[in-house]
Amino acid sequence: MAIILDGNKLSQQIRSELKLELENLIGHQKPPKLSVILVGDDAASSVYVRNKEKACNDVGILTETFRMPSDSNQKEILAQVNTLNNDLNVDGILVQLPLPSHVDEIEVINTIDPSKDVDGIHPFNLGQLVQGSPIFVPCTPLGIQQILLRNDIETRGKRVVICGRSNIVGKPVASLLSQRGVGADATVTICHSRTDNLPNITSNADILIAAIGQANFIDGNMVKPGSTVIDVGINRMDDPTKKRGYRLVGDVDYESVIEKVYAITPVPGGVGPMTITMLLNNTLKSWMKSNHLPGNVA
Ligand SMILES: NC(=O)c1ccc[n+]([C@@H]2O[C@H](COP(=O)([O-])OP(=O)(O)OC[C@H]3O[C@@H](n4cnc5c(N)ncnc54)[C@H](OP(=O)(O)O)[C@@H]3O)[C@@H](O)[C@H]2O)c1
Numbered sequence: 001m002a003i004i005l006d007g008n009k010l011s012q013q014i015r016s017e018l019k020l021e022l023e024n025l026i027g028h029q030k031p032p033k034l035s036v037i038l039v040g041d042d043a044a045s046s047v048y049v050r051n052k053e054k055a056c057n058d059v060g061i062l063t064e065t066f067r068m069p070s071d072s073n074q075k076e077i078l079a080q081v082n083t084l085n086n087d088l089n090v091d092g093i094l095v096q097l098p099l100p101s102h103v104d105e106i107e108v109i110n111t112i113d114p115s116k117d118v119d120g121i122h123p124f125n126l127g128q129l130v131q132g133s134p135i136f137v138p139c140t141p142l143g144i145q146q147i148l149l150r151n152d153i154e155t156r157g158k159r160v161v162i163c164g165r166s167n168i169v170g171k172p173v174a175s176l177l178s179q180r181g182v183g184a185d186a187t188v189t190i191c192h193s194r195t196d197n198l199p200n201i202t203s204n205a206d207i208l209i210a211a212i213g214q215a216n217f218i219d220g221n222m223v224k225p226g227s228t229v230i231d232v233g234i235n236r237m238d239d240p241t242k243k244r245g246y247r248l249v250g251d252v253d254y255e256s257v258i259e260k261v262y263a264i265t266p267v268p269g270g271v272g273p274m275t276i277t278m279l280l281n282n283t284l285k286s287w288m289k290s291n292h293l294p295g296n297v298a
Contacts, residue, residue: 003263005147005230011273014146018280018297019059025293032287033062034092034118034279035084039077039103040070045096052094055276061283070100077103078111085113091290092118092283097168115289118282121168129175136282141173142298143274144209144230149183153207153228153263156185161202163218163251164211165192169232173209198222210251220256229257229264232271
């Protein structure tokens with residue numbers, strides 16, 4: 001039976017560490033603060049933002065959310081980002097994605113001050129990551145690396161296959177794990193919807209990372225016996241037995257894979273909570289940097 005890589009438990013542990021770090025460092029400075037911009041009323045985004053607010057409160061990070069109507073125009077959203085860029089009390093800015101389709105998402109991301117880009121998605125921070133001198137690493141990739149590191153799953157010299165090439169997961173996690181150093185040094189392959197013979201590639205992976213967005217796509221025939229599987233996917237599946245009418249499943253067919261692999265992240269309760277925890281990590285890091293405080297964060 002596989003080891004279940006419990007993201008909730010690990011998150012609690014890291015959040016306690018972050019809380020302690022903050023309590024030890026805080027003197028007369030203002031506390032760290034994360035500002036979130038939420039445009040529109042997408043139900044899933046609202047839940048994510050509420051979870052982020054709660055997580056901030058738990059570790060002592062101040063948080064505020066600017067809720068903007070779904071018909072907000074580009075100029076209004078950029079103005080809100082710029083207000084936060086110029087606010088000395090704000091250490092981290094998070095624009096909850098996706099933005100409504102009429103908004104130029106790239107322009108919004110590029111407007112965030114890179115020194116407050118705790119989501120790590122501004123081209124400056126992505127460039128730093130690719131260069132091998134990361135400052136803010138995108139939260140999901142950083143969370144995945146922490147899961148591997150803190151469960152003693154070796155990446156050095158291992159074959160890592162990533163399904164998905166998004167800017168927030170696939171591409172940055174490939175950069176992160178192929179860097180030199182601890183928790184990296186992997187040989188990385190990125191796959192996507194145009195990849196030929198995907199099962200042939202995934203079944204050779206020592207570590208398989210699924211970030212596709214298709215429920216139960218990766219089955220037992222696509223994984224290597226004894227490998228580690230990281231399931232990033234969050235998909236809603238109709239389930240009349242649930243009060244809300246659906247349940248969340250990953251990109252990996254958990255039941256068909258679990259007997260075959262060494263370790264696997266569950267959905268929910270795997271990568272999801274770690275993504276939020278790394279947002280806290282990055283916000284604390286930004287606060288430490290602006291206050292010239294030494295610290296021990298990822
Ligand atoms: N747990 C978390 O904290 C967290 C964070 C972020 C995202 N997610 C979830 O992770 C999933 C992926 O999200 P994302 O934003 O990274 O990706 P995305 O932007 O939705 O893109 C999906 C990627 O999967 C690839 N893909 C689609 N079908 C495929 C197939 N049949 N075979 C191989 N590759 C295929 C696409 O290839 P092309 O580029 O060729 O189209 C694309 O690169 C979603 O379920 C999302 O909700 C979870």
